[in-house]
Amino acid sequence: VDSFLHRKLAHFAPLTGDDRQALDARLRFVHRFGPHEDLFRHGEDPRHVNVILEGWACRYKQFEDGRRQTLALFLPGDMCDPHVFLLDRMSHSLGSLTPVTVARIPFDEISGLMDFSATLHRALLLEVLITTEVQREWTLSLGRRTSLERLAHLFCELALRLRSVGLTDRGSFDLPLTQADLADALGLSTVHVNRMLQELRATGLVEQRARRLTIYDEQGLRALAMFDPSYLHLNQIALL
């Protein structure tokens, strides 16, 4: 079976059949969550790695006064921090955005995976490195991109990441986020996200309705967002 996880990791290292089997054998503990539930909370001592099999999740931090920032989006095939077990306590929370099914790999089995083959070891390392690359790009977005650019940039990133696991239909993909979810991720208010969405639609570069986003002019959207795909290190993924 060719899962999202396989496709994701295959971009990082050429997995053998044995690698895939070793991987799948560790996906025994499957859990389901409804939308907007916590997979685990800040301060806990993590005992397993979450692999997103289906649905969207996020990493977030929140202040006591309610201010909340989404730090990362997790899509099908994403592993949430393969190496967290080295840290004592989580400094952030993990939450579902849509209904989500995850597999939980216990820590001792993660080490087993990394020892199993150098290829898998490398793939998991690249997973964290590239997650970090994305984190840096988000820092840049929040620091220096305007709200419209930020929104456009997120759409470019999502298009590419979803395409890399086969979840796009040409320029079009499922976008199950509410405007409030987008606001959390973009560091904006929901009201302003609403207005920027309208503005972006008005450019004609994208269409967005009924939980679906269609990109009509990917080059144009990238130019608007100053999107340079190299930070995702998915060199072989083409436009559209």
Added chain:
Amino acid sequence: VDSFLHRKLAHFAPLTGDDRQALDARLRFVHRFGPHEDLFRHGEDPRHVNVILEGWACRYKQFEDGRRQTLALFLPGDMCDPHVFLLDRMSHSLGSLTPVTVARIPFDEISGLMDFSATLHRALLLEVLITTEVQREWTLSLGRRTSLERLAHLFCELALRLRSVGLTDRGSFDLPLTQADLADALGLSTVHVNRMLQELRATGLVEQRARRLTIYDEQGLRALAMFDPSYLHLNQIALL
């Protein structure tokens, strides 16, 4: 010799004398840079890992139109991405802020280091994980902290990181950044940094003049910044 690098890594794993020797043996290629020079630029294919021996450096990205964001600050003892060699090309640049002396470890010697001992392997992995933790906290700052909180938070972080390598004198440390450097890191304009510095000084929590920052009330500053040190995973470092 007990270097900044030793002290830094010792927080992550208990280095043996052999580990320290293996490490030091790889610091043969020392380079010096003036202030505000590039150690290497976005798009290059990196061939070595930079270790900061002295001075401050930064990771940054910049748009064609001049907008510029500092993504990370590197202090003495910091290793700039021990695992970059897994990536094809750098998606960001590395630049000095002050005069800097760095040691460049060629990639093949990095692998040698990681194979040398499980302790070193672990220490280098923790170096990247914690760098990522810092990146996330910066994302949070840029997304949801006010400019004053951002500034205060940065000072809290710097105090703790510098203290962990022995570069503070109680609450006081060398702060060689210009207001423009701070602005790049905080996603603000230099004018606004100037005003926020004044406001922060006016609280009486800190004093700042002549390239030196003194924190008078670390608890107060942390409260203002909503600084929770757990993301740095330096559990044993005390206040002041």
Added chain:
DNA sequence: CGATAGGTTGAGTCGCATCAACCGGGGTGG
């Protein structure tokens, strides 16, 4: 002594937040 880098100040503007109201659709219960 002039040049330059860093810091300071003021005025005007704009991006985005906040507050508040309202709309529309899907689900639920009476």
Added chain:
DNA sequence: CCACCCCGGTTGATGCGACTCAACCTATCG
């Protein structure tokens, strides 16, 4: 079946935080 609710989205008015532009100040250095 209809009334209602609630969630997500939309709109307008207002205010503030931060930017821009521009001038000026100060210390350092050649």
